[in-house]
Amino acid sequence: MAGGGDELKLLGMWASPYVQRVELALRLKGLDYDYVEEDLGNKSEFLLASNPVHKKVPVLIHNGKPVCESSVIVQYIDEAFAGTGPNLLPADSHERAAARFWAAFNDDTLKKASEQALRGKTEEEKAEGKKKAAEALEKLEGGLRDCSKGKPFFGGDTVGYVDVMLGATLGWVRATDQMQGRKMFDPATTPLLAAWAERFVELDVAKAVLPDVEKLIELAKMRHAQAAAAAAAAQAS
Ligand SMILES: N[C@@H](CCC(=O)N[C@@H](CS)C(=O)NCC(=O)O)C(=O)O
Structure with missing residues (x-):
């Protein structure tokens, strides 16, 4: 809960810098939120329904309504919670x-x-x-x-x-x-x-x-190995 009756839920993936933008903005504003980790290899029905256009994280659900795209979400948080915490965008x-x-x-x-x-x-x-x-x-x-x-x-x-x-x-x-x-x-x-x-x-x-x-490096190496194996398999077939 964000306080004042607002409910904020963030659909994310731990390694996504786009998701981290939203987390930074929420925390800087001092807003509480529920975080839901998505498996991007097996996306939840909730993610697909919340972001039917791109089907990507982050999605911020504010009082049941989804907001998509990290830049749009960060600006939305700043606007919707203008009276809470510091302003992120300048006044001028x-x-x-x-x-x-x-x-x-x-x-x-x-x-x-x-x-x-x-x-x-x-x-x-x-x-x-x-x-x-x-x-x-x-x-x-x-x-x-x-x-x-x-x-x-x-x-x-x-x-x-x-x-x-x-x-x-x-x-x-x-x-x-x-x-x-x-x-x-x-x-x-x-x-x-x-x-x-x-x-x-x-x-x-x-x-x-x-x-x-170190965790990001591990993930990068794993993705690299998976891509190399897929390329080798494609060449062999
Ligand atoms: N332009 C989008 C990019 C979001 C994005 O690329 N999210 C990735 C995770 S880093 C994703 O959900 N990928 C899943 C997919 O492409 O199917 C934003 O700024 O929010």
């Missing part, structure tokens, strides 16, 4: 637009480039992805400089919308850093982002929500 319309812009930039441009860098089909494709990711990170560094205005977070003195949206990815960023022997938020090239990431993972809310890096 232009600053609010900037926050939405950088969150979308992370989900579109940076994510696409990072995936190409890791999973490109050829070495050339990977190198091209790496170059695009470096350019995107440099731009995001400028976004942090502009949004934070010298303060610790995108949201200023406190964690805001972009911090939640980007911060939730830090479990996988750190797991991938370890597996690839790299540092995505490199102090040498993006010092503000590197310091921001260090600061974010030290927050109590981040410690409570972000999954254990």
Whole structure:
């Protein structure tokens, strides 16, 4: 129960950064919620009925009504519980637009480039992805400089919308850093982002929500082995 008669239920999966965005937002607002772990290999009827379009987690059920898509859910929580806890989006319309812009930039441009860098089909494709990711990170560094205005977070003195949206990815960023022997938020090239990431993972809310890096590495290795076995089986048939 969220208090005040509101009922909040979150359908999630432990390793999903999209789900962690919602958990970060709920906890930052000080809202209580029931968490339901979904088996994405065998989705519940409740998930399929709650998110019939994408059939994905997270789904937040507020007083029986579903809300889907992590960015929409985080903004919904901020709006529906405007009087509870800190505001995640800035009060100023232009600053609010900037926050939405950088969150979308992370989900579109940076994510696409990072995936190409890791999973490109050829070495050339990977190198091209790496170059695009470096350019995107440099731009995001400028976004942090502009949004934070010298303060610790995108949201200023406190964690805001972009911090939640980007911060939730830090479990996988750190797991991938370890597996690839790299540092995505490199102090040498993006010092503000590197310091921001260090600061974010030290927050109590981040410690409570972000999954254990070793567990994520185990999951990544298992998925990799399953994909390799499926490819070998397809080739043999
Ligand atoms: N754009 C969605 C992405 C959600 C998403 O990709 N969820 C994954 C888990 S990380 C999922 O439910 N996958 C199940 C599937 O694709 O069938 C959001 O931001 O909420």
